[in-house]
Amino acid sequence: MLQITEFVTGNLTIAQIEDSRFIKHGSSSSMGAVTRISFCLHDPSDYFKSASFVYNWDFGDGVYQITKEPFVYCNYSTMGNRTVHLKVVAEWQQIGSIIHETETVQKTGDFTTALELLDAVKSIHVVGSRETHVMENLSLSLHINGTPPLALCWLIKSECIPLEGEKCHLVVITGSCYNLSHTFSDAGQYCLSVRVQNGVTMLQTYREIKVWPTGIQPAFFVLLCIALVLVMVGLVLYTTFRSNTQQKDLVEVADFDFSPLSDKSLSSHSESGCGQVCCRSCFLRSSPEAARESHEFLLSFYKPVKMYTV
Structure with missing residues (x-):
């Protein structure tokens, strides 16, 4: 049994262009980026196969547009929440059941979706020392340029790795700054991997950290190297001067x-x-x-x- 609805049925989808491809974000979109809003018709029985459609778009910021395609591109320049309205008009010709004459049939449908405009995660700035010692607490501050809430994931290992599918320390922050601390048990070269994402974008960054053994100060090591170089230079000069003196x-x-x-x-x-x-x-x-x-x-x-x- 085929049930004919009174209105056109379907749903709206929102996608954003990233790296020349469309990424679906649900009801969120990045401010300043190109957003595609599409209407997907629900017609499993091809009832509207001979119909022509007209789409009336209201983007919620005072901008209206009429198209014959079920999608539209828009670019919002300010953050905030928007409500997108769409009125779909389907029209086709059919023969009447009583007088057997051609008549115009029209069905409509109204659709609404909420759009949240967020600022994309543009940068991650790590503030803190790049060197520490074994069993010494290292404190770092992460400053993020992006609209919260933000999902932050960080991991320290011996090499820099992408955090896709990797176990990490995951936290949700509602601001733009996060402080983390870590204590190293072994000396060596390490890498801090950080991933930050909100509802629209994701960004990763890396920072190398040098861990020195306990008791060895980098400044003392540098001074020792300088002293050794000075001694070698003095020895070379003395040998040269003595050789020249003997030749007179x-x-x-x-x-x-x-x-x-x-x-x-x-x-x-x-x-x-x-x-x-x-x-x-x-x-x-x-x-x-x-x-x-x-x-x-x-x-x-x-x-x-x-x-x-x-």
């Missing part, structure tokens, strides 16, 4: 002045110190001729000499 010529000059001696002084010298000057001359010759020969020999032998030591 060290000159030592010794001048011996043997000026001619008088006969008297030579004679006295021959008498008193001949054993020290030339023993052979003293013992062999004692005459003045021998003294003169010895003097000439000394003058020719003991010439001024310059010695150069390298």
Whole structure:
């Protein structure tokens, strides 16, 4: 048995364009994004297969539109709640059952849906230190730019991973800020993964955290490295300076002045110190001729000499 209803039946659906595809959000939509509102006709028996439809749209913000397609695109610029009204008019021709003449048949339907306009989650800013120590409490603050309520999910692991389907710490916040704390039991490199979503959009972010062993201060480690570098530079400079010094010529000059001696002084010298000057001359010759020969020999032998030591 086919039951003919008096009005057109169907329902309204709301979807939003994200990444060139339509994402259904129920009664929520993101402010400033393109929203598609569609009418889905319920006609399992093809009763309206020959009908033509006219759709009268009221977007709830003073804007009206008439289309022949069962969908429309709109873009809301302000947040808040909207009520969308749609009047569907179906019209077709059929032969009358009494006078067997063609008559126009028309059916209508009124539909209403509530639309909540939310601001999309645009950014997640993590405030806090990127370094900590083992068994030390690390406190971080998450500042979120988006319309609450927000579903926040965070997880700390050794690598950065997407949180789709992953177990995490899930909280619902009604503001734009959330504080979290965590204590690390082992040293190493870690990653904080954060996912925030509201009724229309979802956003993820990551932050690397360095955990140091207990007792090792990063500042002390840096100073130790600087001191080691300075010592190495000083050693290189000292070695270079010493090598350059050894390559210089060290000159030592010794001048011996043997000026001619008088006969008297030579004679006295021959008498008193001949054993020290030339023993052979003293013992062999004692005459003045021998003294003169010895003097000439000394003058020719003991010439001024310059010695150069390298």
